[in-house]
Each structure stands twice: as structure tokens, then as C-alpha cells.
Amino acid sequence: MEKVVTGNYAVSWGARLCRVQVIAAYPITPQTSIIELLANFCADGELDARFIKVESEHSAMAACIGASATGARAFTATSGQGLLLMHELIHWAAGARLPIVMGTVNRAVAPGWSVWTEQNDTLSQRDTGWLQYYCEANQEVLDTVIQAYRVAERVLLPVMVILDAFVLSHTSEAVDIPDQDRVDGFLPPYRPELKLDINDPRAFGPIITPEYYMEMRYKMQKAMEEAVSVAQEVDEEFGEAFGRRYGLVEPYRLENAEVALVTSGTITSTSREVIDELQEQGMKVGLLKVRLFRPFPAAAVRQALAGIPKVAVIDRNISFGHGGIFAQEVKSALYNVDGAHRPPIFGFIVGLGGRDVTPEPIKEVINTTLANDAPPEEILWIGVKR
Numbered sequence: 001m002e003k004v005v006t007g008n009y010a011v012s013w014g015a016r017l018c019r020v021q022v023i024a025a026y027p028i029t030p031q032t033s034i035i036e037l038l039a040n041f042c043a044d045g046e047l048d049a050r051f052i053k054v055e056s057e058h059s060a061m062a063a064c065i066g067a068s069a070t071g072a073r074a075f076t077a078t079s080g081q082g083l084l085l086m087h088e089l090i091h092w093a094a095g096a097r098l099p100i101v102m103g104t105v106n107r108a109v110a111p112g113w114s115v116w117t118e119q120n121d122t123l124s125q126r127d128t129g130w131l132q133y134y135c136e137a138n139q140e141v142l143d144t145v146i147q148a149y150r151v152a153e154r155v156l157l158p159v160m161v162i163l164d165a166f167v168l169s170h171t172s173e174a175v176d177i178p179d180q181d182r183v184d185g186f187l188p189p190y191r192p193e194l195k196l197d198i199n200d201p202r203a204f205g206p207i208i209t210p211e212y213y214m215e216m217r218y219k220m221q222k223a224m225e226e227a228v229s230v231a232q233e234v235d236e237e238f239g240e241a242f243g244r245r246y247g248l249v250e251p252y253r254l255e256n257a258e259v260a261l262v263t264s265g266t267i268t269s270t271s272r273e274v275i276d277e278l279q280e281q282g283m284k285v286g287l288l289k290v291r292l293f294r295p296f297p298a299a300a301v302r303q304a305l306a307g308i309p310k311v312a313v314i315d316r317n318i319s320f321g322h323g324g325i326f327a328q329e330v331k332s333a334l335y336n337v338d339g340a341h342r343p344p345i346f347g348f349i350v351g352l353g354g355r356d357v358t359p360e361p362i363k364e365v366i367n368t369t370l371a372n373d374a375p376p377e378e379i380l381w382i383g384v385k386r
Contacts, residue, residue, distance in 0.1 A: 012033075
């Protein structure tokens with residue numbers, strides 16, 4: 001069926017279709033309506049799940065860890081400061097190899113106090129062992145939640161499904177909500193090989209001596225590397241089942257482009273319109289959307305950007321003292337490309353704290369890149385008041 005829903009409700013519907021069994025969450029703007037709708041689903045008997053009301057995001061993740069360890073399909077959602085409060089247990093969930101899925105609404109980190117969109121909250125968790133998907137539209141949000149459980153339960157790592165605050169979380173779009181039977185065929189019940197079971201007692205999470213700790217981390221890294229191909233495979237199977245696929249990255253009008261614009265999240269939608277307008281004017285510009293950030297699909301990025309003279313990366317985040325985080329990843333992906341074929345990479349910071357990113361700053365990014373043989377500064381700020 002087709003419904004007009006917000007991005008947050010798309011997350012809720014995705015979790016419902018996945019037949020999550022345990023939901024533990026604490027309200028925080030702009031994520032709250034995700035768990036409100038899930039609470040309604042549970043109260044109305046439309047979702048057979050245990051909804052656990054907790055006193056903080058730290059406790060929410062702790063409850064999900066316990067639930068997932070028993071073999072239950074667990075879900076939570078958060079934003080901004082709530083995600084930061086979870087940080088200790090974000091590491092634990094990944095280290096324990098628990099396939100939890102979390103709807104995460106990007107919110108700028110305080111201070112100053114802000115409820116508007118920015119990617120620093122989720123990107124600050126990029127080294128915890130969680131997969132991260134950045135979504136562009138509400139349909140993609142719902143579909144990615146379903147894909148996330150398939151991937152998570154295959155590689156035994158947790159997943160964040162990430163969407164922009166308000167621009168997506170509170171914006172309504174028409175979304176196709178697939179039939180439950182079709183989703184059940186795509187996502188079978190979770191049956192872990194090992195779990196907490198009173199009839200088969202085991203020890204989980206004990207002290208690990210130096211003789212074994214490094215091997216545990218090695219296996220996490222190998223699982224993360226495997227996740228690249230698994231995510232691609234799951235996306236292709238999803239496309240066959242539901243008629244929609246997104247890829248790990250998505251090239252747009254890159255043929256013969258002199259500049260490739262690299263984007264993520266909702267900035268991508270605005271950028272597509274700009275690319276179309278500039279192409280009509282005869283400018284050779286294209287776009288590469290990065291959907292899967294962690295693990296970073298370096299090979300797919302290299303393939304998509306091969307032969308393009310210049311690359312401009314738009315970041316709605318900043319790593320203080322270094323620059324935009326997506327730009328860092330793109331530079332790393334292209335580092336081993338032969339010097340004669342490695343393009344200059346321009347990194348631009350835009351839209352922090354939820355500042356609107358309209359077509360004009362995107363055009364400024366493209367024009368600055370076209371006008372310079374190399375970045376005039378390491379970090380290029382667009383729209384900042386000086």
C-alpha cells in the first residue's frame with residue numbers, strides 16, 4: 001500500500017515490517033515520533049513486540065544488547081546527545097557481535113544547543129564497529145531498515161539507518177509500504193547460532209586476555225570488510241523482490257563530467273536539481289551519492305570517479321583540526337590511484353546546525369572547483385558569516 005508518511009514514520013514502518021521483537025528507546029527531538037508510532041503499533045496489537053520504557057539512551061542500548069543476546073530482533077532510535085550518551089554501549093553492541101538496528105536522526109551536537117540536522121553525531125561513532133547508511137528520501141529510509149536487518153544478521157554487526165533531522169524526519173512523502181508477506185519472504189526470523197539460553201548456559205562478555213583480544217578485533221574487521229559485498233548483495237536481492245535498489249554509491253550523470261560532486265543525505269536531492277540545471281547550460285558536472293559510509297565502499301568510489309578531473313565533496317560535518325569527514329574518506333579511497341590519474345579533491349563544509357543548503361551554495365561549490373586547479377584552502381567553508 002502507499003501512504004504519505006514522514007521520514008520518522010518510515011523508520012517505524014520499516015521496524016514493524018521486520019517484526020522486531022524488542023524495542024527499547026528514550027524520547028529525544030527530532031527522533032521521538034519514531035518510537036511514538038512504534039509504541040502505538042504495540043499498544044494496538046499491530047506489532048507483537050516488547051516495548052521497554054527506559055530512563056535514558058544508555059539504558060535503551062543496554063536493553064537492546066540484552067534482548068539481542070537472547071536471540072531477539074532488537075530495535076532502538078535516537079539522535080544527537082542521546083547517541084553520545086549511548087557511546088559506551090555502542091562499542092559493546094558491536095564488540096558483542098549483536099545485529100541491532102538503530103534509526104538515527106542526525107542532530108547537531110551541543111553546545112550551542114541545536115535540534116537541527118548535522119552529521120557529527122553519527123560520524124563521531126564511525127569507529128565503533130557499526131555499519132552506517134545515510135538515506136536521501138523516505139522510501140529509501142523504510143527500505144534500508146529492512147535491508148539493514150538482513151545485512152546485520154548475516155555479518156553479526158549492528159547497523160545505523162541515518163536520516164536528516166526535520167528535512168527528512170518531519171517531511172512527508174509518498175512511500176510504498178510493502179505487504180508483510182513479501183517482507184517475511186525477504187527477511188526470515190533471526191536464528192542465531194549462539195545466544196543466552198538458560199538451558200544451554202554459556203559465558204558472554206568476560207575478561208579477554210592479551211592472548212585473544214587482538215583476534216577478536218581482527219574478526220570484527222573481517223566482518224566489516226565482508227559487509228561491503230553483503231550489503232551490495234542484499235541491495236540487489238531487495239531490488240529483485242521489491243523493484244527498488246540503491247547501491248552502496250549512486251552515480252548520477254557522471255559521463256564526461258569535468259567535476260564530480262560527492263554528496264550524502266538530503267543534500268543529494270537538491271544537488272541533482274543543480275546538476276540537471278547546469279547540464280542544460282552545457283556545464284560538464286555530475287554527482288556521486290555515498291549511501292553506505294561504514295564500511296566505506298572505497299572500490300566503488302574509485303570506479304565511479306575514475307577519469308574525472310576534479311572532485312568536490314560536500315560535508316555537513318567537520319572533524320575539527322582536519323576537515324570534512326566524507327572528504328577524508330574519499331581522499332583515502334583515491335590515495336593509491338596513480339598520481340597522473342588522481343584528481344584534486346576539494347572539501348567543502350556546508351549546512352552545519354541545520355542551515356539550509358539551497359541550490360546557490362551548491363553552485364558556489366561547483367564554480368569554486370571549476371575555477372581552481374587545486375583547492376585554495378584545505379577546508380572551504382560555504383555560507384559562513386565571517
